[in-house]
Amino acid sequence: MSLEHAILGFLNYEPMSGYDVKKIVDLSVSHFWPAVQSQIYKTLARMEKEDWLTVETISQDPRPPRKVYHLTDSGRQELFRWLNEPQPASEVRLAWLIQIFFGGRMKDAQVIALLEHQLNIQRKKLVGFTSIPDQTKQDMQDDDPRDKFFWMLTIDYGVSQAIAQVKWLEIAINTIKLGEYHLPTIQA
Amino acid sequence: MSLEHAILGFLNYEPMSGYDVKKIVDLSVSHFWPAVQSQIYKTLARMEKEDWLTVETISQDPRPPRKVYHLTDSGRQELFRWLNEPQPASEVRLAWLIQIFFGGRMKDAQVIALLEHQLNIQRKKLVGFTSIPDQTKQDMQDDDPRDKFFWMLTIDYGVSQAIAQVKWLEIAINTIKLGEYHLPTIQA
DNA sequence: ATTGACATGTAATACGTTACATGATTCC
DNA sequence: GGAATCATGTAACGTATTACATGTCAAT
Incomplete structure (x- = not known):
């Protein structure tokens, strides 16, 4: 049920559409809680039924209307x-x-091939992690530094797990x- | 679909019942691929339909019959x-x-409480890992040392991830x- | 001319969990 | 007397994925 709670967290920052939620999830928490678009829309609909959210529909012809979700007190x-x-x-x-x-x-060679495949994945992931903060600095300049600190902390978690895995x-x-x-001998 | 493949792997060791599969899964791969009993029974039934397995039913009144699954060539x-x-x-x-x-x-205190909760979990997990090999030595004395090596390798993986997380x-x-x-500064 | 951003959703399917259901035997 | 082991399964539910469906506008 944690996608629900991640969405509550983001809507606590500010009201957003499903489209916006998808973008911010991808940018921030997807490395430890990925979510596809259809899942986000379905979850938002469910959350509205539970009265955690209200919808404000903003028409913008000819595009589909933006459905901006707001957190309720109950949410x-x-x-x-x-x-x-x-x-x-x-x-x-x-x-x-x-x-x-x-x-x-x-065969040994086959196991090694599998391990090397994972090694590549983890190394690429590490490169990806170090590039997130640059992106972020541009998008998030006006954000709360305390929020940003915890964001960076979760990235640091990903980095440290990836490094341990590479080793x-x-x-x-x-x-x-x-x-x-x-x-x-087992040790760090 | 990986529970299926884990089961194929175990049945490649030797024919087993669903009950046996549950036991060996819990003992060996559950720390990176947990599976509940009902899931195992359902998966075995599906795999039989796919002709990856054949069943040998051994009645043993008054208990339910043991359904021993054998790997087929296709499996x-x-x-x-x-x-x-x-x-x-x-x-x-x-x-x-x-x-x-x-x-x-x-509040800081609240976040720290959450982090300390995870710290406890990881430390307990570490204790659990070091106790697995002892159990294993008794149950698995007659097993292939090469199989055992890769088993221990997966435990070592769990240990190293847990240590990194604790740090x-x-x-x-x-x-x-x-x-x-x-x-x-981010580093190991 | 095509890709990407914007913006919504549905349908079918797969995978997994929790709880329910039964019942004998052995060990503490 | 109570817990653990042996041994099977079903039913209801929840969560997530993949693929499908539609359409405009701006930028390269």
């Missing part, structure tokens, strides 16, 4: 209720790690290449 | 086809990080406590 209350509620550990689903798990039934992948690849089928 | 082919197919980056969904993202609208959380908490609303 704002729900947002802060949720922000106070500690969340359980997030579940992850790592298909590529299932492949590695069954690496014993593959693990490099060690895994080298261990397999050396034919050392035991792991170095 | 084994699908397993190895999939193992050769590099996977895209795994999507993650981190509800707690959405909360942190909107930390600008909370990030500690830094985040301290940064906020100090009232320093800028981040230390």
Whole structure:
């Protein structure tokens, strides 16, 4: 149910259309909570029924009318209720790690190819992360510095996880290449 | 669709019932691909229809009969086809990080409470990881050492991600406590 | 001339969770 | 006496994805 709450958070900044929500989600939280367009529109409709939002329809022929959503008191209350509620550990689903798990039934070269593919992905992700703040500086100059701090904190989280993953992948690849089928002592 | 492929992988070790699959999933891959019982039974039924599996029903009154699933040639082919197919980056969904993202609208103490909650979770997870290999040594003494190596590799992955997360959380908490609303230079 | 931004949505499908349902046996 | 293990499944619900559907305007 967290897309709902992310949307509440954004509408707490300012009223927006579904189109606007999609843009800000992509720019900010998509690296830890992606959402496709159809999902956002459906969720907004549901949230309106729950009376967390009201709609202001602005016609602008010949385009489809902008439906600008506003947070209601009840919506704002729900947002802060949720922000106070500690969340359980997030579940992850790592298909590529299932492949590695069954690496014993593959040739070394094949497992290494899979690991190197993930290594590329993570390295590209790191490049992507460092380019977000530049974009942001232009779009968000007039934003609350406290809001911006927490935004940057979430990016830093992504960076640190990606770095840890790159290191693990490099060690895994080298261990397999050396034919050392035991792991170095587990540590940071 | 990766639960299917995990199941193919386990049945490639040896034929098993749904009950057995649930046990081995919980013991081995659940930290990066959790699955509830009902999902496993449903998936096995679907896989049988796709002719990836055949069932051998062993009655054992008065208990429900054991339905032992065997991999077919087509199922084994699908397993190895999939193992050769590099996977895209795994999507993650981190509800707690959405909360942190909107930390600008909370009091420092509240954000810190949320971060400390995640810190506890990660520390407990680390303890859990180090206890898996002990269990395993008893259950899996007669297993292929190569299979075991890749199993341990996936545990090591979980450990390294958890350690990185603990470090990030500690830094985040301290940064906020100090009232320093800028981040230390991003690095490992 | 084509791409991208603007702006809305529906339909079909897949995947997953929670709760419900049954019932014997063994261990503490 | 109560919990855990063994062993199967169904039903209702929630969430998310992919593909489809429509159409203008501005910029390169």
